[in-house]
Amino acid sequence: MTVHDNHLHLSGKIERTREQKDENVHRMERYYGQFSRTVPLPTAVDDTGAKASYRNGILEVRIPKSQKQMGHQIDVDFH
Numbered sequence: 001m002t003v004h005d006n007h008l009h010l011s012g013k014i015e016r017t018r019e020q021k022d023e024n025v026h027r028m029e030r031y032y033g034q035f036s037r038t039v040p041l042p043t044a045v046d047d048t049g050a051k052a053s054y055r056n057g058i059l060e061v062r063i064p065k066s067q068k069q070m071g072h073q074i075d076v077d078f079h
Contacts, residue, residue, distance in 0.1 A: 001050070001052050001061065003041075003045060003047035003050055003063060004047075006040065006041045006043075006044060006045065007038050007039065007040055007041060008038070008039040008041055008061065008063070009036070009037075009038050010035075010036070010037045010038075010039070010059075010061075011034065011035065011036040011037070012034070012035060013032070013033070013034050013035075014031065014032065014033060014034075014035055015030075015031070015032045016030070016031045016032070017029070017030050017031075018030075018031075041063070043065055043066070044065070044066040045063045045064065045065060045066055046063070046064045046065065046066050046067070047063065049063065049064040050062070050063045050064075051063075
């Protein structure tokens with residue numbers, strides 16, 4: 001996983017086996033290969049805080065917004 005120019009780049013390898021057993025049929029299929037995906041991000045992010053986890057077949061990616069995008073509070077003096 002990399003973050004570059006407000007795009008999230010994911011790549012990896014997949015291996016999966018599917019098996020079907022009946023009385024007269026035993027069938028097994030295997031899938032394997034590499035994949036690559038690029039996802040544009042809707043706002044500027046802080047790539048140094050990016051974290052990813054994979055659990056129960058779900059990839060979760062968390063990337064915090066850039067401080068520039070989060071805004072800041074401006075105090076106003078009333079006279």
